[in-house]
Amino acid sequence: MKGYYDIVGDGGSDILEQVEAQQASIARSLSGVRNLLAVGSGKGGVGKSTLTMQLACALRELGHAVSILDADLNGPCQARLGTLQDRVLVPDDSGVPVPKTRNGIGVVSMGMVVPEPRAVEFESVASGSSHTWRATKEFTVLRELLACMNWGKLDYLLVDLPPGAERIVQYAELLGPAALFVLVTIPSDMSRGIVARSLDALAKTPNRILGYIENMDGYYCSDCGRVKPLFPVPSDVKLDLDCLGTVPFDPELAALCDRGGSLADSPGSFSWQPVQRIAEEVCRRASECAPYSKERR
Amino acid sequence: MKFLCVSCDEAMKLKEVNPPERGSLTVVYGCPRCQHEIAMLTNPYETQVVASLGVRVGGESAETEGASKCPFSGVVQSMGGGPEDLKIGFPWTPEASLRLENMPEFARPMAKTGIETYAKERGLTQIDAQVLEQAKNFFGM
Ligand SMILES: [Zn+2]
Numbered sequence: 001m002k003g004y005y006d007i008v009g010d011g012g013s014d015i016l017e018q019v020e021a022q023q024a025s026i027a028r029s030l031s032g033v034r035n036l037l038a039v040g041s042g043k044g045g046v047g048k049s050t051l052t053m054q055l056a057c058a059l060r061e062l063g064h065a066v067s068i069l070d071a072d073l074n075g076p077c078q079a080r081l082g083t084l085q086d087r088v089l090v091p092d093d094s095g096v097p098v099p100k101t102r103n104g105i106g107v108v109s110m111g112m113v114v115p116e117p118r119a120v121e122f123e124s125v126a127s128g129s130s131h132t133w134r135a136t137k138e139f140t141v142l143r144e145l146l147a148c149m150n151w152g153k154l155d156y157l158l159v160d161l162p163p164g165a166e167r168i169v170q171y172a173e174l175l176g177p178a179a180l181f182v183l184v185t186i187p188s189d190m191s192r193g194i195v196a197r198s199l200d201a202l203a204k205t206p207n208r209i210l211g212y213i214e215n216m217d218g219y220y221c222s223d224c225g226r227v228k229p230l231f232p233v234p235s236d237v238k239l240d241l242d243c244l245g246t247v248p249f250d251p252e253l254a255a256l257c258d259r260g261g262s263l264a265d266s267p268g269s270f271s272w273q274p275v276q277r278i279a280e281e282v283c284r285r286a287s288e289c290a291p292y293s294k295e296r297r
Numbered sequence: 298m299k300f301l302c303v304s305c306d307e308a309m310k311l312k313e314v315n316p317p318e319r320g321s322l323t324v325v326y327g328c329p330r331c332q333h334e335i336a337m338l339t340n341p342y343e344t345q346v347v348a349s350l351g352v353r354v355g356g357e358s359a360e361t362e363g364a365s366k367c368p369f370s371g372v373v374q375s376m377g378g379g380p381e382d383l384k385i386g387f388p389w390t391p392e393a394s395l396r397l398e399n400m401p402e403f404a405r406p407m408a409k410t411g412i413e414t415y416a417k418e419r420g421l422t423q424i425d426a427q428v429l430e431q432a433k434n435f436f437g438m
Contacts (some may be wrong), residue, residue, distance in 0.1 A: 012311025018352035088411025097438035098427030140351035
């Protein structure tokens with residue numbers, strides 16, 4: 001009796017072919033992307049999304065074409081960070097053009113598709129079982145966003161990943177082996193511990209991790225004009241990864257972000273220089289890697 | 298999943314897919330040699346798992362309403378907007394509707410509402426390719 005592999009084709013259900021077609025259309029859509037840089041952490045609340053936007057601004061200042069995909073479907077904030085939450089996506093003949101911030105950074109976020117304060121919901125025929133299929137569906141939505149947008153020619157596509165150390169591997173698989181990773185932590189044992197888990201999970205993938213960024217590394221005291229520690233005891237947890245740079249907590253940045261602004265609009269700000277140095281370091285390291293569009297498949 | 302006619306040792310071919318009823322999909326397979334037919338009946342969990350992949354059993358040829366040009370087909374239902382949001386306030390020309398199909402289904406309701414609001418504010422009466430171009434420029438894309 002014949003076995004599964006003795007039979008050519010799938011008898012017409014066409015499911016494998018459709019999944020392959022999805023992959024092919026993503027590859028087509030991303031064919032102009034030189035570096036795909038996933039910004040992850042594992043831990044929520046470390047300022048990763050804000051830092052992603054600032055890093056995009058700094059890369060843009062260096063003369064690069066940059067876009068951001070907000071992969072956090074359940075807590076999208078890039079639309080708001082780029083003051084694009086009221087922007088309407090308008091399709092054209094070949095797909096959907098990517099909306100741009102006034103600094104020229106392309107942003108695609110669920111925040112443009114699901115109006116605030118609505119939560120992202122999926123229809124289902126299997127009630128009460130969303131834990132079994134929701135992750136699959138979320139990745140389908142991300143694949144659709146990746147495939148249907150006209151990303152065009154980009155030096156950097158930054159992907160702002162949602163929290164979850166274990167899931168970082170699934171994102172690595174989705175984005176392909178040539179996607180580069182940057183991890184964001186804050187100087188606490190808990191945050192570094194979770195980032196260490198993400199690092200361990202990524203070690204099982206072929207993806208290259210450029211390094212980590214230590215965010216909220218101290219705060220600026222306007223009284224004495226110095227950066228003081230935000231966490232009283234330095235973290236003991238060592239990360240087996242290069243540090244790309246540290247960024248102090250910046251109240252000015254928080255206020256700017258609420259107005260949809262960027263540090264690039266406020267070059268005198270004391271956290272702008274660290275972000276710029278990190279962007280330069282990212283460029284230096286990314287240039288040693290093969291271009292994403294060539295190596296992806 | 299593949300189906301084998303045991304008596305003929307021959308791979309069965311998909312003949313018919315019936316739309317989900319109470320979450321169950323009926324997929325009929327037939328043996329090309331002896332014409333014997335069987336039906337695969339999925340439970341809602343199985344239907345949902347396939348749906349979550351964004352594929353359609355039977356592929357592009359399967360009959361579905363509101364079929365999308367997007368390779369990820371209609372099984373992915375809209376989110377962030379139910380059918381109410383899709384109620385057309387404005388006539389869309391076939392060309393403009395076709396462009397809308399370049400978008401993932403879940404993104405269409407909000408795009409549609411936004412484009413129609415843009416048109417309404419300008420006293421336009423229908424959405425055609427030209428209006429879409431204008432809206433695209435207006436929204437800075
Ligand atoms: Zn037979």
